[in-house]
Amino acid sequence: MKLRPGLVLELxxxxxxxxxxxxxxLPHLGETGALIASAVPPIAWSLIELVRFRRVDALSVMVVAGIVLSVAAMALGGSPRMLLLRESLVSGAVGVVFLLSLPMRRPLIFYLARATVAREMEGGAARFETLWRERPALVSAMRFITLVWGVGLTGETALRAWMALTWPIERFLVVSPFIGYGIYGALALWTLWYRKTMRSRVEVRVQPGGIAS
Structure with a gap:
């Protein structure tokens, strides 16, 4: 994925x-008020996207959902263990949504990919829709990526929740970042490798004399 101006602006x-x-x-509104304030930019961006393109930006929806979950988790209490769990709830919820979207006609990752392609090229959304309809291999690959990320994120949340509830707090604070970023990094590297592998297979098939599998 190239860092085009539209993608940089979205991020x-x-x-x-x-x-x-x-x-x-934060200094003026407290933690809850600051979290609510942080939801304003992605909500505004999503409304702009809705007015301009008649579609809701999937990434903005995920960010806002994460903020809402953080506010909800604060309402559960402020015990040290609950505070340790709070940051894991967001990634776990995203992972569950990924898994729940698998049986649907279009999994969650379809909308994320389409939104990205739409910003990278003119008519990108329509092009991506066409590829989705005409290339079963793309559909299978996207569903597999959705499955891997869903399992990875929910597994990361389950592991960190177990650590937060059973380990001494000091040990959790030291080890937890390595667990979280390690799993995210592994998922990202696997996705890049998988995309490269799938692209190589497609290139082999379209070469003269290539045999479609």
């Missing part, structure tokens, strides 16, 4: 601006 609105809004609002 800034959905990740950088919520963080800035949170940091600026």
């Amino acid at each position: 800034a609105v959905n990740f950088l601006l919520p963080w800035l809004a949170y940091r600026l609002a």
